[in-house]
Amino acid sequence: MGATVLVVEDDKEIRELLRRYLERAGYGVVTTSSGAEAVRLLGEQAVDLALLDLGLPDVGGDEVLREARDRGGVPVVVLTARSTVEDRIHGLRLGADDYVTKPFSPTEVVLRVGAVLNRARGAGADAVTPVSYGGGRLRIDEARHQVVLDGAPVELTPTEWGLLTTLASVPGRVYSRYELVNRVRGYEFAGYERTVDSHVKNLRHKLGGAGPAVVETVLGVGYRLGWTRDL
Known part of the structure; x- marks a missing residue:
């Protein structure tokens, strides 16, 4: 929840x-x-x-x-x-x-x-605790603006960071392209929603072989984080 x-x-x-x-x-x-x-x-x-x-x-x-x-x-x-x-x-x-x-x-x-x-x-970023997903494989530290996958740091653009943290905020929840555009870029963003696909492609590439599993496509709807949050 x-x-x-x-x-x-x-x-x-x-x-x-x-x-x-x-x-x-x-x-x-x-x-x-x-x-x-x-x-x-x-x-x-x-x-x-x-x-x-x-x-x-x-x-x-x-x-x-x-x-x-x-x-x-x-x-x-x-x-x-x-x-x-x-x-x-x-x-x-x-x-x-x-x-x-x-x-x-x-x-x-x-x-x-x-x-x-x-x-x-x-x-309140200084008080945010790093969160891990997929049995510790993916770690997101919002206070330090860092992503670590399988022990290695992943360098992301601001848009890629926004996409990943949005999806990770509610793992398994499907976000439409429209929602992602608005959450990541803000209400003033007038670009076409399909630009999200290019950013997702780049994000997956940086996540390596785990990319498609971390960022899953839900055909006809949008994207979701495929890995569950660790307790």
């Missing part, structure tokens, strides 16, 4: 839609329609990110956002129908990490969640 996302949204249809998309992307999901319940969950559960509707019926979203900031700086992506520049600035000043205006694409929300989590992990 990937990171845990707390969805705080009083509209049941939107709440369940986000839950389905996030779970499909490999995240653990906790949901609530109540601001008071959200504050309680932030204090009792290990939450990696909160998706927060500011227009809650009980405790205001602003208060929940401040609580998330006080609870160890849990990243927050705000969901709101308020679309003015002033409203966005207000949310960001309160500590929101990103801001999505309704109506929105649930796929975009999932991508923004991934981007915020990646930034949060990067900010």
Whole structure:
């Protein structure tokens, strides 16, 4: 299971839609329609990110956002129908990490969640423990930006690094080319999705004979990490 996302949204249809998309992307999901319940969950559960509707019926979203900031700086992506520049600035000043205006694409929300989590992990890179896969054969050290395969270092370009770490974040989970483009290069990237294939080819080449097993192709869908994470 990937990171845990707390969805705080009083509209049941939107709440369940986000839950389905996030779970499909490999995240653990906790949901609530109540601001008071959200504050309680932030204090009792290990939450990696909160998706927060500011227009809650009980405790205001602003208060929940401040609580998330006080609870160890849990990243927050705000969901709101308020679309003015002033409203966005207000949310960001309160500590929101990103801001999505309704109506929105649930796929975009999932991508923004991934981007915020990646930034949060990067900010705390010194505390990240190296992770190994495939019985210790592959080792990824995000703090030192190093990849080691069968005891030998592997030099990767930033794009190849982004592809590998994205796939390794949820081993076995299939990522489409579109998702990989957005996660690795960001929303501003306007290149064709098939460029991912060239980067995957180069990444596999650098991984040698293990390349096709580490980065598996799922025909008609995309790519996944073929090796499981070691406990």
